[in-house]
Amino acid sequence: MRLDQARSILLMIDFQAGLLPVIEGGEAALGEAAWLAGIANQLQVPVWLTEQYPERLGGTAATLLESLDTHTTWQKRHFSVTEEPAFSQALAALGRSQVVVCGTEAHICVLQSALGLLAAGYEVFWLSEGAASRRPEEARLARERACAQGAVAVSADMVAYEWLHCCDTATFKEIHRRYLKPRSAQTVTFY
DSSP states (O other): OOOOGGGEEEEEEOOBTTTGGGSTTHHHHHHHHHHHHHHHHHTTOOEEEEEESHHHHOSBOHHHHHHOSSOEEEEESSSSGGGSHHHHHHHHHHTOOEEEEEEEOIIIIIHHHHHHHHHTTOEEEEEEEEEEOSSHHHHHHHHHHHHHTTOEEEOHHHHHHHHHOOSSSHHHHHHIIIIIGGGOSSOOOOO
16 A cells, blocks of 8 residues: 555645635645645646635635646535546546545545545545644544545655655655755755
8 A cells, every 4th residue: 555656646625715714724734735745746746636616615725826836626516526527537537546635624525535536446545634624623533434434544754755765866856855854853864
């Protein structure tokens, strides 16, 4: 169950401007997800965003969009993005089997999307610090429920280092310089 950048996609669910202000820990979750999205962009891991009813909840938070080089945005009406036929068809056509999920609200759209992905046969990785709800207890319960059904709880660091796989490449050195050093309280030199 190790993550492989060539088989992965990062699915960022409903980090929307109108929703984030009411989410407990929403900005912190957004920060973790955006950090990982920057690494995903560097490694050419597809980054897909969803927006739930953007006419009412607003579009994706500007701070997230500014941190991304490339991404695909899906608008949805169903709480589970897997209920949107165009999304499911595009994901199947992409040919990647591992989906790292994060977003808001953890106990609604993130959970229902994760359960839909699991039912469709995908390996689902729940980005623990990147999934939040209005009430933290609901985010915790959502992670537990998803994991009981087969998802795997991960941290952003776990995902990043599994995608990177080894430390003696030019790619690792560039990502380490741009993304990994600032997150560490202690400097570690790999090269």
